Amino acid sequence: MAAARKKIGILLYNQKLWTGGFYYTLNLIRSLQFLPDAEKPEVCFFYSGNLTDISNEITTINYPYVSYLPVYVRVNVVQRIINKFKRLIDKDAVLLGNYPANTVNYIYPCLNFSLDGTYSVLRRIHKIYWIPDFQDKYYPDFFSKEELKNRDALKKEFIEKNVPLVFSSFNAADDFKKFYPQAENNIQVLRFTSILPDMQGVSWEEVSETYNIDGSYFISPNQFWPHKNHNVVIDAVDLLVKKGINVTLLFTGKEFNDQAPEYAVNLKKKVADLGLNKQIKFLGFIDRAEQLLLMKHAAAVIQPSLFEGWSTVVEDTKAVGGRMIVSDLPIHREQCVENAVFFQPYDAQQLADEIITAQTEPAEIKKIDYDAHIRAFAQDFLTLGNLLN
Structure with a gap:
């Protein structure tokens, strides 16, 4: 008799509010497609918002x-009254409208305790929590005082309640132990991979024509956040142009965010003031398949970030078989084993030198079995339930 399939809950995040989180959850289920059928679990997506938009993806x-x-889940007036009486009698009573504890084995990735409220329909289901990174500890200036306080309080609540925790890298897990040595939580590292979308309907000829690509170019495909460190890339291009070296750079990514609304505006002004509008192009938030083709055909993908939990840009580049120039961070050293060179994140001259090398003397790209990375990710995902033991 075949073993019963595991039942896993995946919490879906709004793409408009958190693009990275949305793609992270989609990649979880895409990775499961790489497993033999007998190992594939049942997956229940817990969603808010418009189901049609979500299910289409x-x-x-x-x-x-x-x-x-x-x-x-909305409950009617009678159910609400009954639930209030139940709570008066027993604060842990199963309320009408709540999902049973065995709906799924666990829900992942949970970022806070919003699903554990008194009247949450998910309150009885096991949850596994995800801490993407500790950027607030390394770059507190990028956060408001209130946000820093809330982030630290949340992590201390994770520790107090001793909930199971997942980190995207060994680097992040080590940070947790460093900043919170008193923690006794069960923890696991789940290093995510990128799973490429179907790109058969997108040709390089069409993409290169759409974005007016002619000849060698570099791409830096990051969201426009201060810690992504776009300035060092602009400075490197400026150094090269002043030496008479022609280089083309593409920036992609959503250009507005609530926390730093002037960031992209200031970058564009800097490019204009330096007279680099011909060399540096801002493409905005573009189709993912088109972006991946641009990364594949670039002389190199530049990832200049000051901080990462586990870089999607790096994983995307590995998946398409590209070449990388990345900031020299412990996380990038953990993540980039092949086809990458490193530069100090504030050293524009060092980055400029690596750009020249990639453009004139590109290193041979070593082929990696990225499907094996995906299968390992899927298998590790299935073991998260062990954190509940």
């Missing part, structure tokens, strides 16, 4: 064992 993945449940 997931349907294209063609995963065979999928269901959907809303995060928020």
Whole structure:
């Protein structure tokens, strides 16, 4: 008799509010497609918002064992009254409208305790929590005092409640132990991979024509946040142009964010003031398949970030078989084993030198079995339930 399939809950995040989180959850289910059928779990997506928009994205993945449940369920007046009486009698009573504890084995990735509230329909289901990184500890200036306080308080609550925790890298797990040595939480590292979308309908000829690509170029495909360190790339291009060296650089990514609304505006002004509008192009938030083709065909992908939990840009580049120039961070050293060179994140001259080398004497790209990385990610994902033991 075949063993029963595991039932895993995946919490979906709004793409408009957190693009990285949305792609992270989609990649979780895409990775499961690389497993033998007998190992594939049932996956229940817990969603808020418009189910049609969400399910359309997931349907294209063609995963065979999928269901959907809303995060928020309305109960009628009578049910609300009954629930209040139940709570008066027993604060841990199963309320009407709550999902049973065995709906799924666990839900992942949870970022806070919003799903554990008194009237949350998910309050009885096991949850596994994810801490993406500790950027607030290394670059507190990028956060408001209130946000720093809230982030630290949340991590201390994780420790107090002794909940199971997942980190995206060994570097982040080590940071947790360094900043919170008193913690006794069960922890696991889950190093995510990128799974490429179907790109058959997108040709390089069309993409290069759309974005007016002619000859060698570099691309830095980051969201426009201060810690992504776009300035050092602009400075490096400026140094090269002043030496009479022609170079083309593409920036992609959503240019507005609430926390730093002037960041992209100031970068564009800097490029204009330096007279680099011909060399540096801002493409904005573009189609993912088109962006991946641009990364694949670039002389190198430049990842200049000051901080990462586990870089999607790096994983995307590895998946398409590209070459990388990355800032010399412990996380990038952990993540980039092949096809990468490193530079000090504030050293524009060093970056400029690496750009020249990649353009004139490019190193041979070593082929890696990226599918093996994806299968390992999927198998590690299935073991998260061990954190609950």
